[in-house]
Amino acid sequence: MSPMTRQALLWGIVYCVLALLPMGWLLLSPPTARSWAGEFSIMLGVLALSVISLQALISGRHRWFAHGAGFDNVLQFHRQIGIGALCLVLAHPIILLIAHPSFIHYLDPREETLRALTLMALIAATLTLVISSLWRTRFGLSYEWWRLIHGGLALFIVVGGLGHALMAQRYTQGVTASLGFTLLILLPIGLVVETRLIRPWRMRKRPWRVVDIKLERGETTTLVLAPEGNHRFTFQPGQFFWITLGDSPFSLQQHPFSMSSSAAQNGQIAFSAKQLGDFTNQLPQVSPNTHAFIEGPFGAFIPNPDNKAGIVMLAGGIGVTPFMSMLHTFRDRQVQIPIWLIYANPTWQEATFRDSLEEFQSQLNLTVIHVVSDPPDGWEGETGYVDEALIKRCLPRDDGQRDYFICGPDPMMNAAEGALITQGIAPTRIFSDRFDIV
Structure with missing residues (x-):
């Protein structure tokens, strides 16, 4: 157990x-x-x-x-x-x-x-x-x-x-x-x-402020926060926080986001969000120095960096965010366990962090498999959706020790979980992080 x-x-x-x-x-x-x-x-x-x-x-x-x-x-x-x-x-x-x-x-x-x-x-x-x-x-x-x-x-x-x-x-x-x-x-x-x-x-005694706003590929915005004062925010890669933007933490406007920055770096933290709703649509218009209040960290979606069998990451769309935090952290802490990342997107243009992932492949023991459901002309990578056939084709045979992490839209996660269990992978080694919690 x-x-x-x-x-x-x-x-x-x-x-x-x-x-x-x-x-x-x-x-x-x-x-x-x-x-x-x-x-x-x-x-x-x-x-x-x-x-x-x-x-x-x-x-x-x-x-x-x-x-x-x-x-x-x-x-x-x-x-x-x-x-x-x-x-x-x-x-x-x-x-x-x-x-x-x-x-x-x-x-x-x-x-x-x-x-x-x-x-x-x-x-x-x-x-x-x-x-x-x-x-x-x-x-x-x-x-x-x-x-x-x-x-x-x-x-x-x-x-x-x-x-x-x-x-x-x-x-x-x-x-x-x-x-x-x-x-x-x-x-x-x-x-x-x-x-x-x-x-x-x-x-309210631990305020933060927005120090940078980055417009990423795929209608995604990254906000970088820095503390106002000597307080710090310690978290594990894969965890998330709740954030309130504005001058007061007493607000109904509080939303959860996974960290996309390294847990090995003290001071600034970052999160990335795709424009999918009222709040996230406003993130590109956030002004520098906007105050923020964060609560957390939360979540047990945390990889074991000492697992020599490695880990598999299955990401759909902006569900890649917690994996970016993991990869940033592994690079900073020089973790060299084998990692496989299946990254599924509707189009190649929506693969938000594809450039960073290419860099990580030269810095980590990382294999990235891009899956595009609507590929461009001349595309030679994987196409379609994350299913049992794709997992069998792209991943090595399970050794009974490897951990599997899944984050993305519900249909993709349900398909991935079912495919892994069908292949005999114990549910106790499958970790899911659903981001439709509000």
């Missing part, structure tokens, strides 16, 4: 304990049971409230939580748990009404308008929360507006759900039961204070 798998299992157990803790607390002094199905539905509601509350912990970018599991894995877990929470929220009233049809009066606004409207609003808010998160781009929501809506709806669901549980007084009768339950539910939400207030307050 790999260290990452071991840590993921450990944190999974910790999460299950935390999620079940409010339920366990209420079951210490259970009321007289009405029916098995009715009590089961109530526990589903309690579990839904606990899971939604814990989402603040999972998404809060706390470096002590799930450390080593990889932010990409944590984010996917956050999304799947959100869908699971929605199922629990819907199952709670459905099963309860099947077991006790008379409880339909809880949803009758003629009997108690505020209670009925609140319960219906909680269900609608949970649906909106999950749907807007899964299909934000389809709805045309900017990240900043989505972030505000997401946080507001989540807070409403937790506070409203907690109020519903306390007023129902089924398992929350008595000061001890209600107070303990309230603390267990609201404690993860309290972490939002640290994330949204305390953390930016600390960041």
